[in-house]
Amino acid sequence: MEKLGVKGKSTGIVTNTRITHATPAALYGHSPSRYWEDDSKVPPPSRKSCKDLARQLIENDPGRNINVLMGGGRRHWLxxxxxxxxxxxxxxxxxxxxxxxxxxxxxxxxRGLKAEYVWNKGQLDQINPNQVDYLLGLFAYSHMDFEVDRDPGPTGDPSLADMTRSALSILQKNPKGFFLFVESGRIDHAHHYNNAYRALDETLALETALLAALALVNPTETLLVLTADHSHVFTFGGQATPRGHPILGLDNKVSDVDGQPYTTILYTNGPGYSNPRSVPMNVTTPMESKNQVFTSAVPRQWATHSGEDVFQ
Known part of the structure; x- marks a missing residue:
């Protein structure tokens, strides 16, 4: 991002994780540990020689010159x-x-720059992009809420699409162009819980943000790259499962080995392991559906990443 600034382009970071979390921090920070988000995590002998990631963001280049910063993680700033x-x-x-x-x-x-700080959706909605060149939005104490749990009112959090639109409204003013990084980082968190509902819903939130961006930029002049930093131990299975079958439900056939039902979504490790299998059944409320932990083959406290190639 530093080279982009030298070339006169505007820059921005949008995420629904903490703004000092691993992936966004890689755009502006250098640290021996991803966990050094504030000085309390830096070992005492290192505090005089190593700045934490939040401090690097406001003091060092390129962080101090990034035009738009939006995400969570106020706890590392206060x-x-x-x-x-x-x-x-x-x-x-x-x-x-x-x-x-x-x-x-x-x-x-x-420095005489037109800047604003906001911490909820109502404040973000009131920003006039023509009067702001630098925007800091920290909308949560830690990570922002999952989309399905988000309060969409003025005292709640903006959506990923809301933040994307606001960022573009500021960055597009620069005739030399811009770079905007947008992360739907809570997909990863839901998969670590083996919570397929929220993982898939967060993927749809990313799609909504992408569509919001496409509506605001000229695709013949703008390069959009959609990718992931890794995959997860998440898979679909089924025997003659018909089109339109509920994706969060059971396969329409039981196992031909042990006669037990199983979900079409499975995780190879993580929470949800039991023998005999425990499958989400008799779900009666939307919240129960959102909170389902899907079956895993190997017990772990949290599911791991996996090794498949990711696409872009």
Whole structure:
């Protein structure tokens, strides 16, 4: 991103994970550990020589010059003595006493830049892109809510598509062009829980964000790359399963070996392992459907990534 800034292009990062989480942090930070999101995670002997990722984002290049930053993770920006504005019983995690949100705002004001900070959907909706060149949006104490759990009201979180549209409205003002990174990182989190409903719903949220971007850019002048950083131990199976069969339900035949039913969605490891198999059945409420943990072949606390190639 630093080279893009040198060329005069505008830059932005949008994610529904923490803005200091592993993938977005790779765009602006250098760290021996992905977990050094604030100074409390940096070993004491290293704190004088290694900046945490949040501090790199507001002090170092290219972070301090990124035009749009939107995601979660306020806890890594706030000091221990400060309470979160939304989760008021939670404190920040910084040990250096700094409020990096205030520092970000102060830096932009000192440099004479038109900048705004927002922390909920209502504030984001009120942003006038013609009057803002730098935008920081931190919408959650940690990761943002899964789309199915999201409060869409003014005091809740914006969707991934909302953030994408807002980012583009600012970045597209630059006649030299822009780079925008958009991550639907909660797909990964749901798969680690073997929670197929939320994983698939988050994939649809990414599709909605992609369609929002396509509606705002000129595809003949804009390169859009859609890819993933890894795959998951997630698979579909079934014997003569008819078209239109509920994807979250059981196959229409039982196993021809043990006579037990099984879901068409399976995970090769992670939570959900039992012998004999435990399958989601007699689901009576939408929330029960959303919370289903699907069967795994090997017990683990969290499901792992897998080794298949990903497409782009």
């Amino acid at each position: 000091p221990k003595v400060a309470n979160d504005p939304e989760m008021t019983k939670e404190e920040g995690r910084r040990l250096d006493g700094r409020n990096l949100i205030d520092d970000w705002v102060r830096d932009k004001k000192k």
